[in-house]
Amino acid sequence: MSLSGYKQFIEPNDTVILYLCNNLHAVLVQEKIRNKNGILVENVYQTPFGALKVKDLIGVQYGSKVELSKGWGHVIQPTPELWTLCLPHRTQIIYSPDISMILCQLDLIPGKVVVEAGTGSGSLTHAFIRCVKPKGFVFTFDFHPQRAQFAQKEFELHGVDQFVSVKCRDVLTCGFGEELNSQADAVFLDLPKPWLGISWAKHAIRYDKEVMT
Ligand SMILES: C[S@@+](CC[C@H](N)C(=O)[O-])C[C@H]1O[C@@H](n2cnc3c(N)ncnc32)[C@H](O)[C@@H]1O
Structure with missing residues (x-):
């Protein structure tokens, strides 16, 4: 399944996966980009x-073969799995085999609410979003401002920002915020000293009354 929904033809601002002989490249479809001197040039x-x-690439059908100056490749719609393989690394990331196990062990299905820290490079977050949307939601936290900003920008570019909130916060010191008390179906911590976050996670988790009694 794609990041935000299937489409047939490539449009401006799409993120396209360029598949080249076992190499994957994420290409943002923008006609012009700024060079080192800040001048707009052809991309x-x-x-x-x-x-x-x-x-x-604009108007080309997804799945098509495209010509490069010294060869050819294929253009594919991104999925969380493909994005994980070619995203810009800002941190270590979690890969699809582990992500599958995490989604399964957290019992995630559409409609669930997930709290995650840290966001890192957003590899796991993309999988969480696909799993819980359209009615569920992901609250993701990172105490590194640029990482939080990059992730927010990527979610917007990928058309999934309505299913995720990105906050810049040290969750081990400050927790997830009172507004999330008893809201989460699952909390996942991928950060150093995660045990310091367990008491905060307990506040965020929604307990099923029937299970409690
Ligand atoms: C290993 S990366 C997470 C990778 C992410 N799971 C992925 O798949 O892309 C760990 C992240 O946790 C963040 N982090 C570490 N300690 C934190 C804390 N106390 N509160 C919030 N974020 C924290 C770091 O800035 C880093 O971006």
Whole structure:
């Protein structure tokens, strides 16, 4: 399943996975980009198989073969699994085999509410979002401001920002906020000293009354 829903043809601002002989590249479809001097120039994506004029992707059908200056590749819609394989690493990330186990052990299905810290590079967050949307929600926290900002920007570009809130906070010191008390179906901590977050996680978890009695 794609990140935000299937579409047939590539549109401006899509994130496209360029598949090149076992290499995956995430390409943001923008006709122009700023160069080192801040000047808007034509967006030409360089690969081991030559250059790709990114504007030429607009209107191309997903799944198609595309010509590069010294070879060819295929353009694919992103999924959380493909995104995990080519996202820009800002931290260590969790990969799909472990993500599958995490989703399963947390009993996540559409409609569930998940609290996550830290956001890191957003690899796990993308999988959480796909799993719980459209009626569920992901609250993700990271105490590193740039990581939180990058993640927010990516969720917007991927059209999934309505299913996730990104907050910059040290969750081991400050917790997840009173507004999340008894709201979460699952809390997942991928950060140093996670045991310090357990008491905060207990506040956030929603307990089923029948299970409690
Ligand atoms: C290993 S990365 C998480 C990777 C993420 N699970 C992924 O798959 O992309 C750990 C993140 O936790 C954040 N972090 C560490 N301690 C934290 C704390 N006390 N509160 C919030 N975030 C924290 C770090 O800034 C870092 O981005």
